[in-house]
Amino acid sequence: MAVSRRTLLSMTMTGAAGLALTRHARAAAPTAATLAAAFTDHFGAIGYAWTDPLGMISGQSFNGGLRYDETRPEPVAGKSLFVQPAARVEDAEGAGTPGVLALFTICGLRVSEPAEPGALFGQLLTWLVEQRNLDPARLVFVSTEAFGPYRDRHELVRAGRIVQRDRKEAMAAGDGSGYFAPPGHPAQPAFETVSLHYPLPGTEPDDLAYPLQGYLEIGEVSITPLDRRAVGFEVGGFGLERLVMAEGGVAADFEASRRALLRLIESEATASGQPLPEGHGLFSRS
Incomplete structure (x- = not known):
């Protein structure tokens, strides 16, 4: 069951993603609704076409029959954007872990044939820093040696810090920090990636051993070899609620998101x- 853009943005405004205002929230702080609208407006203006999200019930045995991510059975041609509600069964016991929700939202981009390799990564990183005001010095990028050319090309990457994983280890994990290939995923995605991390609000963690402690993983982006002439698809995006947190917005409530997920499924x-x-x-x- 697809959800229209108007309906989806309305859901974020009413808290379907598990966000609730508190008495101490700053009036100017981002919310899921304002951030989703900023994402769709910005990338829509530069040629990314809105694509209705997929239903929460996937019809697959994988992930308990729930929508795992924005991967579609049939890829969308051209430049597309998604605001996709999702849930992961391993998060059912995640109450109390910062950034972990029962129901969360992926703001994703996909380009079937980029004009040049790495274009999507550059656009998303620039938006996060220039439009969302993330401090590039506080960003941490986790990937394999395949990410090296991106560091050389992008000043914003060099401004942050990089954690390099062993490629075989990243491929075996398939968790998106260097390689995305979740075991059992019905679409069988498998591609090189970099994950983007930002400190939890109010913290300044120093330890950069993976898995990172004291950081929110805010996004993942595929990385095409920059010397490749024929460029295949590129895909990437961020977790809406985690970016809200990174920007100093209202922290998400796991229990509210759990109730919202159950209502959506039902x-x-x-x-x-x-x-x-x-x-x-x-x-x-849970």
Whole structure:
């Protein structure tokens, strides 16, 4: 069951992604709704076409039958953007872990044939620093030796810090910090990546051993070899709620996001006539 842009942005405004205002929230602090709108407006203006998100019920056994990410059965041609609600069953016991939600939102970009390799990475990084005002000196990039040419090309990468993983280790994990290939994913994605991390609000962590402690992983981007002539697709994006946190916005509430996830699953199941997936039971018990 697809969700329109208007409906999705309305959902973020009413807290479907688990964000709740507090008495101490700054009036100017970003919210999920304002940040999602800023993302779609900016990238829409430079040629990325809105694509309706996929339903939360995937119809697959993978990930408890819940939508894992923005990967689509049939790739979208051209330049596309997504605002995709998602959930991961390994997060069912994640209450209390900063940045971990039952229901979260991926703001993603995809280019089927970039004009030049690495174009999507450059656009997203520039937006995060110049439009969202992230401090480039506080960014940490986690990847393999494949990321080296990106450091050489981008001043904003050199301004931050890099953690290099062993490529075989990153491929075996498939977690997006160097390589994205989640075991069992029905679409079988497999490509080189870099993940972007930012300190938790109010912290200045020094330890850069992976997995990073005291940081939010805010995004992942595929990295095409910069010397490649024929460029395949590029994809990347960020976690909406985590970027809100990184910018000093209201911290997400796991319990609110859990209730919102269950409501969304139940609504889809009723509308489509599908049974409740296994993931519904896992989050019902958390």
